[in-house]
Amino acid sequence: MAKSQVPDSVLVQMYISGNEDALATLINRYQSRIFGFIYSKVNDRDIADDYFQETFIRVINTLKSKKYYDEKGKFLSWVLRIANNLIVDDFRKNKNIKMLRDTEEFSIFSIIKDATPSVESNLISNQIGFDLRKIIDELPLDQQEVLKMRFFQEMTFKEISEATNVSMNTSLGRMRYAINNMRKIIEKNQIYLTA
Amino acid sequence: MAKLYSKKKLAATKMLPKKETIQFILSYSKALRIVKIGNMNFETIAN
Numbered sequence: 001m002a003k004s005q006v007p008d009s010v011l012v013q014m015y016i017s018g019n020e021d022a023l024a025t026l027i028n029r030y031q032s033r034i035f036g037f038i039y040s041k042v043n044d045r046d047i048a049d050d051y052f053q054e055t056f057i058r059v060i061n062t063l064k065s066k067k068y069y070d071e072k073g074k075f076l077s078w079v080l081r082i083a084n085n086l087i088v089d090d091f092r093k094n095k096n097i098k099m100l101r102d103t104e105e106f107s108i109f110s111i112i113k114d115a116t117p118s119v120e121s122n123l124i125s126n127q128i129g130f131d132l133r134k135i136i137d138e139l140p141l142d143q144q145e146v147l148k149m150r151f152f153q154e155m156t157f158k159e160i161s162e163a164t165n166v167s168m169n170t171s172l173g174r175m176r177y178a179i180n181n182m183r184k185i186i187e188k189n190q191i192y193l194t195a
Numbered sequence: 196m197a198k199l200y201s202k203k204k205l206a207a208t209k210m211l212p213k214k215e216t217i218q219f220i221l222s223y224s225k226a227l228r229i230v231k232i233g234n235m236n237f238e239t240i241a242n
Contacts, residue, residue, distance in 0.1 A: 020225050027217060036210040052212045056220045064229045065236050 008075040016063050027056070030076050033153065037080055037163070040148050041087050055083040077162035084163050107133065111152060128193050135185050143178035146171055 006014075006025070014022035034055065039048040059079055062068050068078075107130065136144055145164060149155045157175070161168040186193065223240075230237045 020221065023224055024221055027220065031217070032209045032211055035212045039210050048210075049212050049216045053216050053220060057223060060220070060224045060227060061229075061238065064224075064227055065231075 012063065012068065012075055016066060016068075023060070026075065030079065033076065033155075034079055034083060037149070037153050037155075038083050038087065040152050041084075041145075051083060051086055054086055055079060058082050058086070074162065077159055080159070080163040081165065131191050131193060135182050135191070138185055139178055139181055143174050143181065146174040147178045150175060 008026065008029075011022040011026050015026070031052075035048060035052050038051045038055070039045065042048050042051065056079075059082065111129075136147060139147070142164075146160055149160045149163065150157070155163070157168050157171050161171040164171065185191070226240045228239045228241060230239065
């Protein structure tokens, strides 16, 4: 059986039993999701790399200490929760929660891909992205978090609720509030998000 | 007002960690040994 078809829970057990390739398979399977999740919070590749490394050091230590209890294949959710807690703990320690303001180093341009070739279309798309980013920045942090995980990380609400340690209803509620608040901001500032 | 939901993927590029980071993680895993004595776990890194 190809390793990519092996369930996460089986790979975890194989790794705990001493199969190092199983860990490599798990990392290969989820590295994009996990790294993207971290990057969406820290907006810096090098810092995201550091958190990614620290996350997996925690994962390895827990698995090798045999302290991990796999519950129906929730490996990814567990890893995302570790990453989330690491970032939140550091932010609390430094009291320097970074707001996702549009800067020269990072902007929505690095995420939104404009498929149309014309310069005008590119300019319009860029302006929409810029406005959208500013609108998102106005939201409360918990609503920003859910919205980014849903749209930028394409996570399910189940995964979001597990990663943020809240119920699914809370995640759904935050998303609803995020959308409604964005509409209010758009109406209040008379922003036009159309091409 | 434009719809906020789009069929287009907003995250168009796949973000990946550096290869060196992955290599470090895998090497760390191979080198790490945890020895349980009583209720305590001792971590050792084999060079």
